[in-house]
Amino acid sequence: MNVFPRWLNGLRPALAVGVALGGIYVVSLFAYGASPRTLAVGYAPEQPVPFSHALHAGELALDCRYCHTTVEKAARAAVPPTETCMNCHARIRPQSDKLAAVVASAGTGDPVHWKRVHDLPDYVYFDHSAHVSRGVGCVSCHGRVDNMERVRQEAPLSMGWCLECHRDPTPNLRPPEFVTSMEWSPDRPAREIGAELAREKHIQPSTDCSTCHR
Amino acid sequence: MAGDAHGNAPATASRSWFRPSLVEGDQDFASVTRRVAGVVERPKPPRAWYIAITISGTLTLVLFSLVAYLIATGVGVWGNNAPAFWGWDIVNFVFWVGIAHAGTLISAILFLLRQHWRTSINRAAEAMTLFAVCCAGLYPAIHVGRIWLAYWLFPVPNQMSMWPNFRSPLLWDVFAVSTYATVSALFWYMGLVPDLATLRDRAVTPLKRFLYGFFALGWRGSSRHWHRFERAYLILAALATPLVLSVHSVVSFDFAVSLVPGWHTTIFPPYFVAGAIFSGFAMVVTIMVPARQLFGLKELVTVRHLENMNKVILATGSLVGLAYLTEFFIAWYGGNAYERFAFLNRALGPYSWAYWLMVFCNVVAPQFFWFKRVRTGLLPMVAVAILVNVGMWLERFVIVVISLTRDYLPTSWGHFTPTLVDVFTFAGTFGLFFTLFLLFCRFLPMVAIAEVKTVLPAAHPHAPQGAAGKEHAHA
Numbered sequence: 268m269n270v271f272p273r274w275l276n277g278l279r280p281a282l283a284v285g286v287a288l289g290g291i292y293v294v295s296l297f298a299y300g301a302s303p304r305t306l307a308v309g310y311a312p313e314q315p316v317p318f319s320h321a322l323h324a325g326e327l328a329l330d331c332r333y334c335h336t337t338v339e340k341a342a343r344a345a346v347p348p349t350e351t352c353m354n355c356h357a358r359i360r361p362q363s364d365k366l367a368a369v370v371a372s373a374g375t376g377d378p379v380h381w382k383r384v385h386d387l388p389d390y391v392y393f394d395h396s397a398h399v400s401r402g403v404g405c406v407s408c409h410g411r412v413d414n415m416e417r418v419r420q421e422a423p424l425s426m427g428w429c430l431e432c433h434r435d436p437t438p439n440l441r442p443p444e445f446v447t448s449m450e451w452s453p454d455r456p457a458r459e460i461g462a463e464l465a466r467e468k469h470i471q472p473s474t475d476c477s478t479c480h481r
Numbered sequence: 482m483a484g485d486a487h488g489n490a491p492a493t494a495s496r497s498w499f500r501p502s503l504v505e506g507d508q509d510f511a512s513v514t515r516r517v518a519g520v521v522e523r524p525k526p527p528r529a530w531y532i533a534i535t536i537s538g539t540l541t542l543v544l545f546s547l548v549a550y551l552i553a554t555g556v557g558v559w560g561n562n563a564p565a566f567w568g569w570d571i572v573n574f575v576f577w578v579g580i581a582h583a584g585t586l587i588s589a590i591l592f593l594l595r596q597h598w599r600t601s602i603n604r605a606a607e608a609m610t611l612f613a614v615c616c617a618g619l620y621p622a623i624h625v626g627r628i629w630l631a632y633w634l635f636p637v638p639n640q641m642s643m644w645p646n647f648r649s650p651l652l653w654d655v656f657a658v659s660t661y662a663t664v665s666a667l668f669w670y671m672g673l674v675p676d677l678a679t680l681r682d683r684a685v686t687p688l689k690r691f692l693y694g695f696f697a698l699g700w701r702g703s704s705r706h707w708h709r710f711e712r713a714y715l716i717l718a719a720l721a722t723p724l725v726l727s728v729h730s731v732v733s734f735d736f737a738v739s740l741v742p743g744w745h746t747t748i749f750p751p752y753f754v755a756g757a758i759f760s761g762f763a764m765v766v767t768i769m770v771p772a773r774q775l776f777g778l779k780e781l782v783t784v785r786h787l788e789n790m791n792k793v794i795l796a797t798g799s800l801v802g803l804a805y806l807t808e809f810f811i812a813w814y815g816g817n818a819y820e821r822f823a824f825l826n827r828a829l830g831p832y833s834w835a836y837w838l839m840v841f842c843n844v845v846a847p848q849f850f851w852f853k854r855v856r857t858g859l860l861p862m863v864a865v866a867i868l869v870n871v872g873m874w875l876e877r878f879v880i881v882v883i884s885l886t887r888d889y890l891p892t893s894w895g896h897f898t899p900t901l902v903d904v905f906t907f908a909g910t911f912g913l914f915f916t917l918f919l920l921f922c923r924f925l926p927m928v929a930i931a932e933v934k935t936v937l938p939a940a941h942p943h944a945p946q947g948a949a950g951k952e953h954a955h956a
Contacts, residue, residue: 270681270694294637302640427642 304423311419312382316368324449325413331405331447338405342394346381349373384418385409392481399446401470403432406449407439413449429479433472437461440470503598503936506780510934513781517676517928518683520776526923529775534919540912547906548623556626558902565885565897570624571735572877573907576760577617577914578658578732579753579873582725583761584610585665588672589721592714598789600932601782604676605772606765607669608927612917613764614662616910621654650734657731661724668717674700675710675931729757736880743823743884746811752804756873759797759843762790763869768915770863772922781928784857791856794869798847801876805844819889831896832883835875842872 299305323329331338334351338344349372356366372379385408387393399405405412410421422428432439440461445451453460464470472478504513551558561568584607591599622631634655636645645652678700681693700706730750737749766787773782812824827836846868855861882897921927934940 270690271699297632298638298640304640423640425640427640430642 302423302427303425304428307420307425308423309419310384311415311417312384314382314417315379316381317365317417320412320415320418331412338395339399340396342392342396344395349379384420385424387424391479393479400443401468402440402443402446402464403436404439404441404446404448404451407432411449430474433474433478436470436472437465440464502938503601503783503785504781504933505783508780508937509939510937513933513937514679514683514930516778516781517926517930517933518680520778520922521680521924521926522683522685527775530919530923534916537912537915537919540909541916542912543905544909544913547902547909548619550902551623551906552628556624558900559906560897560899560903562895562897564888564893564895565882567881567885568897569878569899569903569907570620572874572881573910574617574620574624575732575753575877575881576874577613577620577910579729579757579760579877580764580870581610581613581617581661581665581761582729582754582757583765584608584613585661585668585721585725586758586761587765588668589718590725592718593722597936598786600936601928602765602769602786602790603932604669604672604929605769605921605927606761607665607672608921608925609765609768609918610665610761611662611669612914612921613761614658614665615917616914618658618662619910619913621658650731650738653731654735657724657728661728664717664721664724668721670696671710671713671717672929672932673925674698675702676926676929678702679930680926725758726754729753736884741884741888742817742819743827743880745820746808748804748807748811752801752808755797755800755804756843756876759794759801759847760870760873762794762797763866763873766790766794766862766866767870768918770859772927776922776927778928781933784859787859787862788853788856791850791862791865794866795847795850795856798843798850798869802844805840823884823887826887827879827883830883830887832879832886835879836883839872839875839879842868843876846872 323334324331334347335344336347349369352366352369353373356369360366361370368379371377398408408422408424410419412418437458438461439457441448441451441453441457442460442464506512508516556570559568559570561570584603587599587606588603591603621634622628625631625634633643634645634652645655674697677693677697681690681697684690684693730753733749733753736744737746739745769782770787773779809824809828812820815821827833846865849855849861849865855865886895886897888894
C-alpha cells in the first residue's frame with residue numbers, strides 16, 4: 268500500500284541538504300548577522316545642527332580636546348556645551364542658518380540635543396581617560412573623524428573588538444603627544460613602538476569580566 | 482500459569498527446547514499485534530486515562546505558567562540564595578536525569594547482553610527516558626535566569642569572542658545531556674519504525690495513514706529493510722551503551738570537580754550511575770504496573786519482567802547503600818576535618834531528617850525485594866518503587882543543599898527554604914512527564930510489537946510450522 272507518491276522520494280536529499288545548510292545558516296546568523304559589525308557600523312544619524320567635523324577637526328585642525336575637554340581626565344569625553352561653540356561663533360557667521368539651533372540654544376539655555384553615535388550598553392564600563400592617557404589614539408576607535416561631514420560609527424564597538432585590543436594592545440599604542448593626531452603614522456612597525464611603550468608604562472590591559480562589567 | 486509467569490520452562494519433554502516463555506497467554510504473531518495496536522486503535526481510551534491526563538495536563542499548565550513567571554521575574558522567585566545558590570533546580574535536574582537512565586540501560590546494555598526479557602518493556606522505558614530528559618533539560622535552561630542568553634552554553638561564534646569554558650564540568654554536562662537526549666531519541670524512534678508501519682497498514686482513517694506513514698519512513702518489511710534495521714540497531718546500542726555510564730558520571734563531575742566538602746569525592750561517578758539506574762528502574766516499575774493494567778498488556782509485560790526489574794533495583798540499591806557507607810568511611814579514614822564535619826552534619830545536622838529518610842528509602846526499602854512475595858506482588862513493588870523515587874530525590878537534596886549550607890566558613894552558613902514556586906514547578910515537571918507518557922500510550926505502540934514476536938515460542942527456528950504456540954495450552 269503506497270501512502271505517498273513516488274516523487275516524494277526526490278525530496279529526501281533536498282531535506283538532508285536543507286538541514287545541513289540550515290545549521291550553517293543559523294550559526295552564521297549569530298556570528299555575523301547579529302554582530303555589531305553588521306548592525307552598528309556606519310550608524311550616522313542626522314544631528315540637530317549640521318556640524319562638520321571635516322571642517323573643524325580637518326580643515327581648521329582644531330584639537331579634539333578643544334571641545335571634548337574631559338577626555339583625558341574623565342570616563343566620558345564630554346560633548347561640548349553651547350558656550351564652547353559660541354566662543355567662536357559669537358563672531359563667526361552668527362547669522363548662518365546652519366547655526367540657528369546653536370544660537371537659539373545660547374539664548375534660551377536649553378542645550379542642543381545631539382544624537383549619541385557611539386553608545387555602549389549600560390552594562391559596559393568604559394573610561395576614555397584610561398585609554399587616552401596610555402596612548403590609544405582617538406583615531407584608533409573613532410576613525411578619521413577629520414574627514415567626516417557627519418560623524419559615523421567606524422568601529423563595531425563589540426565585545427570581541429574590545430577584547431582584540433585588550434589581548435594585544437601594541438598595534439594601537441602611540442606616544443602620548445600624538446594621541447589626538449588623525450594623521451600620525453609610525454615610522455617603524457607600530458607593534459614595535461607599541462611594545463616599547465607598553466613596557467615603559469606597564470600597559471597590561473586586563474581581560475577579566477569585571478574590567479568592563481562592574 | 483504461575484509456573485510460566487515466573488519463567489519456568491514448560492515441563493513437557495517434547496517442548497523441552499523452549500526457552501522460558503517471556504509472554505503469557507496463548508499468544509501468536511497476530512495476537513501480539515492485535516493486543517498492542519488495539520491500545521492505539523480503540524476509539525476511546527479508558528476512563529482512567531482521561532482522569533490521569535486531566536490532572537497531569539493541569540500540572541503541565543502550572544509548570545508552563547511558572548516558567549513564564551520565572552522568566553519574566555528572575556530566579557529570585559525560587560528559594561536559591563546565598564549560600565545555597567543551587568537549590569531545587571539542580572536537585573530536580575539531577576533527579577530527572579537519573580530517572581532517564583533506565584530506558585537506555587534496558588534498550589542498549591540489556592540488548593548487547595542478549596537479555597531477551599527487555600523486549601516487552603524497552604519501548605515504554607525508552608519513551609520514559611526521553612520524557613524524563615525533557616523535564617531534566619528544562620531546569621538548566623531556565624535556571625540561568627536570562628534564558629535568551631542560554632545559547633552561550635554552546636560553542637557558537639559570536640561578536641563577544643565568548644567561548645564556553647571547556648574545562649568546566651558544567652559545559653560537559655550540556656554536551657553529555659544533549660548527546661544522551663539525541664541518541665535516546667534516535668534509538669527510540671528507529672525502534673518504532675517497523676511498528677509505525679504496522680499501524681500505518683492497519684490504519685482506517687486517511688489522516689492516521691498519512692501520519693503513521695510519514696513517520697514509518699516507507700518501511701515495507703523487506704529482508705533488506707530488516708537486515709539494515711538490525712545492523713543500525715546494534716550500532717546505536719553500542720553507541721548508547723557508554724552513554725548510560727557517561728551521562729551521570731559527567732553530572733556527578735558538576736559536584737565532584739568542585740571543592741565543596743561532601744562534593745569533592747572520587748566515588749561520585751560510579752555512585753551516581755548506580756543511583757541513576759536505581760531510580761530509573763523504580764520509575765519504570767512505578768508507571769509500568771498501572772499502565773499494563775490499564776491497557777490490558779498484562780500478558781506481554783508479565784510479572785516476570787517486573788520481577789527482573791525489581792532485582793535490578795535491589796542490586797543497584799545495595800550499591801547505593803555501599804556508596805553511603807564508603808562515603809562515611811572515607812570521611813573518617815581520610816582525616817580531613819571539613820570532610821568529616823560535612824558527613825557528621827548530614828547525619829546529625831539541621832537536615833538530618835532528610836538524610837535518614839533517604840537512608841530508609843534507598844537502603845532499607847529495596848532490601849524487601851529479597852522476598853519473592855514482595856518482588857512479585859504488584860502493590861508491594863509499587864510501594865517500594867515509590868519510596869525509592871522519594872529517596873533518590875532526597876539523595877540529591879542531601880548532596881546539593883546540605884553541602885552548600887554548611888561549607889568551610891561558619892560565617893557563610895545558611896539555611897535553604899524552597900518557595901511555593903519551587904514546589905509547584907517540581908510538581909509541574911511530573912505533570913509534563915505523565916502528560917507526555919499518557920499521550921505516548923495513546924498514540925504509539927507502547928510495546929515493541931516486532932521485537933516481542935522474536936521471543937515468542939513460535940519464532941523459534943524449531944517451532945512447529947503454523948503452530949505459533951497454539952498447543953501451548955494452559956490449565
